[in-house]
Amino acid sequence: KQEVTQIPAALSVPEGENLVLNCSFTDSAIYNLQWFRQDPGKGLTSLLLIQSSQREQTSGRLNASLDKSSGRSTLYIAASQPGDSATYLCAVRPRSGGGADGLTFGKGTHLIIQP
Amino acid sequence: EAGVAQSPRYKIIEKRQSVAFWCNPISGHATLYWYQQILGQGPKLLIQFQNNGVVDDSQLPKDRFSAERLKGVDSTLKIQPAKLEDSAVYLCASSLDYGSSGNTIYFGEGSWLTVV
Numbered sequence: 001k002q003e004v005t006q007i008p009a010a011l012s013v014p015e016g017e018n019l020v021l022n023c024s025f026t027d028s029a030i031y032n033l034q035w036f037r038q039d040p041g042k043g044l045t046s047l048l049l050i051q052s053s054q055r056e057q058t059s060g061r062l063n064a065s066l067d068k069s070s071g072r073s074t075l076y077i078a079a080s081q082p083g084d085s086a087t088y089l090c091a092v093r094p095r096s097g098g099g100a101d102g103l104t105f106g107k108g109t110h111l112i113i114q115p
Numbered sequence: 116e117a118g119v120a121q122s123p124r125y126k127i128i129e130k131r132q133s134v135a136f137w138c139n140p141i142s143g144h145a146t147l148y149w150y151q152q153i154l155g156q157g158p159k160l161l162i163q164f165q166n167n168g169v170v171d172d173s174q175l176p177k178d179r180f181s182a183e184r185l186k187g188v189d190s191t192l193k194i195q196p197a198k199l200e201d202s203a204v205y206l207c208a209s210s211l212d213y214g215s216s217g218n219t220i221y222f223g224e225g226s227w228l229t230v231v
Contacts, residue, residue, distance in 0.1 A: 004157070034219070036222075043119075043225045043227075044206065046221065089158075091157070091158075093220075099170045102163050102171060103158070103160065105157030105159070107158050
C-alpha cells in the first residue's frame with residue numbers, strides 16, 4: 001500500500017527566504033506526482049505535475065523535483081511572500097493496470113510566511 | 116473553462132441523519148473521484164468512476180456511504196446514517212481520463228460536513 005510522508009508538518013519563515021518542502025513515497029510504481037496548494041476553507045489548487053519520466057517542473061517561483069527511484073520529491077519556493085501562506089500537499093498517482101488511479105496524499109506542510 | 120462544481124458548500128446535520136452531496140465535473144472529463152478530507156489530514160479516496168462505471172470503491176464504507184454517476188456526468192455521494200466521525204470535507208475531482216501520466220486532476224472547493 002502506497003504511503004506518502006511530508007516533512008516538515010509545519011514551517012514558519014520570514015518573507016523573502018527560499019524554502020524546500022519534502023515529500024517521500026514508498027511505492028515507485030507511479031504515473032505522476034502532483035503538488036497542490038490548499039487555502040483555508042478552499043479546495044485544492046494544482047501547482048505542478050511531474051510525470052514519472054520527468055525529473056523536474058518549474059512554474060514561476062516554484063520548482064518541483066522527482067527522484068522516483070528513491071521515492072522522493074521536493075518543492076522549492078523562491079523568494080517567499082506572505083501570499084504563499086497555505087497548506088502544501090504532495091500526492092502520487094499510481095500506475096495501475098485496472099484503471100484505479102486515485103491519488104494518495106501526504107498530510108501536508110502548513111506554511112506561514114511572516115511579513 | 117468552468118471548474119468542478121459542488122453543492123452544498125456547507126451542511127450541519129445530527130448523527131443518524133442522512134446527507135447528499137452533488138458534483139458536476141469539468142465538461143468532457145470521463146473520470147470522477149470523491150475524496151474525504153478530515154481536518155489535519157490529506158484527502159483520502161472514497162470512490163473513482165470512469166464514465167458511469169465504478170473503477171475503485173475499496174475505501175468506501177459501504178454500510179453507510181453510497182455514490183452514483185448515472186449518466187456519466189454528474190455524481191451524488193450519500194451518507195446514511197451519518198456518524199460523528201464523518202465530519203470532514205468531501206472533495207470531488209475530475210480528470211480527462213485515467214491511466215495517462217500527463218492528466219491533471221482538478222478539484223472542486225468541497226462540501227463541508229459537520230455531524231453533531
